[in-house]
Amino acid sequence: MSHWIPELLSPAGSLEKLKVSVLYGANAVYLGGQKFGLRQASDNFTYEELAEGVEFAHSLGTLVYVVLNSFLHDKDLEELPEFLHLLEELKVDAVIVSDLGVIATVKKHSKLVVHLSTQASCLNVESAKLWQKMGAQRIVLGREVTIKEAAKIKKATGLEIEMFVHGSMCMAFSGNCVISNYTQGRDSNRGGCAHSCRFEYSIDFNNASVENKKAYFMSSKDLEGIRMLPEFIEAGIDSLKIEGRNKSHHYAGTISKVYSDALRFYKTHGHFLSNDMLLWEEELNKVSHRDYTTGSLDDYAGEDSIYNQREHDDNEFVVSGIVLESVVGQHLLVDVKSAFCPGETLEVMPFKGATSKLHVNFLKSISGADVLKSKPGSVVKIPYVQGAEKFNIIRKAVNS
C-alpha cells in the first residue's frame, strides 16, 4: 500500500544545482531568472538555462516554479509581461509571487499558476482567504505559523499549503525588514539583503542597572523539520520547502536526498519508525548549517531559536567535487570544489541509498599528468567507483 506524502520542493540556484536537486529526489524545484527574484547574488537562470532546466526537470517528472517574489517597482513591472510569455512557452508549473501588483500583472498577461510567496507573510485564515480571492492557488505560509495553524488554514480555505521544512530563516516577518535598504542602499526586498541580522550588536539598555551586552541577537538558528514530518503529513501540508538557492551543491543534494529518502520510507511503510532516522539526522549535520531549531513548527519560536553566534564553518564534511563523467572501470572526471590529495578517502553520495568510500589511489589531470593536490576550479581524474554517476556529489570528512 502506498501512503500519501507531500511534495518535496528544493532550491535550484543554478542550472547545475537544479540537476543536483532533481537527481537527489526533489519533486519540484524553485528558481529565479535574472530579474524579479530575491537572490540577486545567485547565478540564477538565463533564458537558455531556464529552458534547459525545465526540460531536464520535466523529463524526470519534477515540477518547476519560478520566483517573481521581489517587491517590484513600476519600471520592473514594465519588463515582466515579456518574461511571463517566456515562462508560459517553457511550460513552467507556477510562479511564486508576493506583491499584489505582480499578481495582477501575471493574471493579466498569462495563465500561469500563482503561488503566494512567504515574503507576503500570510499568517492566518483570513489572510489566506484574501490572497485566494486575489488569485493565489497555493500559499507559502510565513515561517511564524505552526503546523497546527497551517492545518486550520488549509481546512478553512481548501488552498494548497506550502511550508518551509529546512534551511536558514529570516528573523523578521518576511517582507518586513528593510535594514539593508537604509544602511547599505540595497533593497532587501528586491534581492539585495546584506544579512545585517547576522551581525554582532552591542546592546545598550539605557538603564544603569542593566549591563550592556554584546550579542548576535537577531541571528536565527536554521530550521530542521525532519522530526516533524509526521505532523506535516497529518496536517495535509501539500509541499515542504527547502530554503537555500544561494547554498552549495552539497547542501542542495544532501538535504534533498535526506528528506526524499525519509518521505519515500513513509510512502512505503506509513510511518517514520526507521533506524535510518538517526542516519538522516547525521546526514543533515554534514552540510554547512547553523545550530538547528524546529522554529515555529511546533510552537511559536522562542529564545532557543536564537543562534547568537558569529557565522562560522565547522562543517563535518566539505564537498570535494561533482562528477562530470563516469567511465565505467576506468575513471571519474571530477569538477573540483575543494582540494584533496592522493591517498585520501572520499565519499561518493549516490542519488539513492548509502554512500560509498572512494580511495584516491591516483589523482591525475585530464591529460594524465600526476597531480599532488587538486585545485578548485579544475577537473581531475580519480578512480572509478561502482555505481558512481554524473552529478554525484563527492565529499570529504573535514577531519579525515
Added chain:
Amino acid sequence: MKLVTYIESVHEFNEFLSHKDESLSYEIILGCSELSRYSKSSLDEMLNLINKASKNNVPAILEWDVLNQEEKFLKTVEIFDRLPLHDFKAVRVQDPGAVQYIKTKYPWLKIQLILENGNHNLEGLKKWSDYLGEQCERLVLSNELSKDMLKAYAKEIKTPIEILTFGRILLFYSARMLLSPLEKEQVQNSFIEANGTSEESPHSGFPIIENRHGTFMFNVKDLYLLDVFNELSEMGINHARIDLRFDDNFKNYLKNIVNLLSGKIQESDLSIKKNHLRPLIRGFYNINKSDVLFTKLKNKRTQRQDNNYIGEVVDVERDLQLALIIKSEGTTEITGRTLKMITPEGKEKVVTPSWMKTSLGESVVKTQKDEIVLIPYISGVTVKTQVYLNPNT
C-alpha cells in the same frame, strides 16, 4: 493638508486640544497594546480617549497594525469585536487577514490600509484600492517611494494617500522576543527599550523595542519631510502623519508643526531640525536607487547569452589543452569551426580548434550535450570562459 498623529494619553490629548488650530483639519490615531505594535496604552485607556475624542468632535482612527498568526489573530479579533467601532472614523490595518475580516464582517467600517511594507507599484496600489472599493478610505504608502512615484500615484489613484512626514523609520519587525533573553537575569519587563550598535554596520545606535508583539528595530535617523509640505500638497498628498510617540518633546513639536501647517510660521523657523535628538533624513524621497548595486553582485560575462552557445571551459592545462563541457542541444562539430570565447574578464578570443578529443584521448569529430571534450590550449583562456560558435563564419 490634514495632520494625522498618535495620541497615547489623556495628557497628550489635552495638549493636542490646546494646540489645535481651527483652520487645520486633524485626525488622531488611537491604539492599545493588544492591537498596536508600539502602544503602551491599555484597552481602558484607549476607550477613555475615544470618549474624549467623541465629545470634542476629534476624528479618531483605531490602529490595528500588528501581524498575527492564526491563534493570536483569533484572540485579537475577540478584542476587536468588543470595541465601540462606531465611535471610530476608520480602522487602520496592515495584515491582509485583518483587512479581509473587516471587509467581510464590518462592511460599513472604513479602512485605512497600511501599505508601507513594499507596494511600490501603481498596479498593486490600484488593485488594493479596487478590492476594498468605497470601504477604503485611505492608502498609507511606503516611505521608500520617491517623490516622482508619489506624484504619479497621487495623480492616478482616487483613494486619498497618506505618508509619514516626521518620525521613526521602522527597519525590522520580528515576532520573536530578542531583547529579553539578554536581560532576563536583571530586569523582567514587558516593554524593553535599548540601542544596538554593530561594528559591521556604518551606523550606530539603532533604537530597539521589545514588547508583547515581538521586536522592532528602527533606523538611527528619523524621517523628516516637514520641509516639503508644500510640494506634497501640490502633488495631491493631503495627509501628513507625524509620529511623536517616541519623543518626550511632544508638546513643543506639536505646537510647532501645527503652526507650520496653518501657515503661521515658515519651515525655516522650526527648531526641530536643530534640536531633535537623532539625525534627520529625507530617506528615499528625492530618489530611490536601491537596486543600482545589484549589477555589481555578479559577473554577467560568465553567463551564457545566445543561441550559438556551445558550452563552458571547465579546465585548463597550460600549453596543452582546454576541457569544455558541452551545453548545447544535439550534436556539435567543433574541429575546424571558428569559435568565439568570452573570458570572465570580458576578453574575446576567436579560434579554430584543429582537433577534439575525449577524456580518454580518443579523437572525435562530433560531441553531444553534457560531454567533456578537449581542444588545443589557447593562451589567455581561463575556467568559466563561455564558448560560442562564431556567427560570422
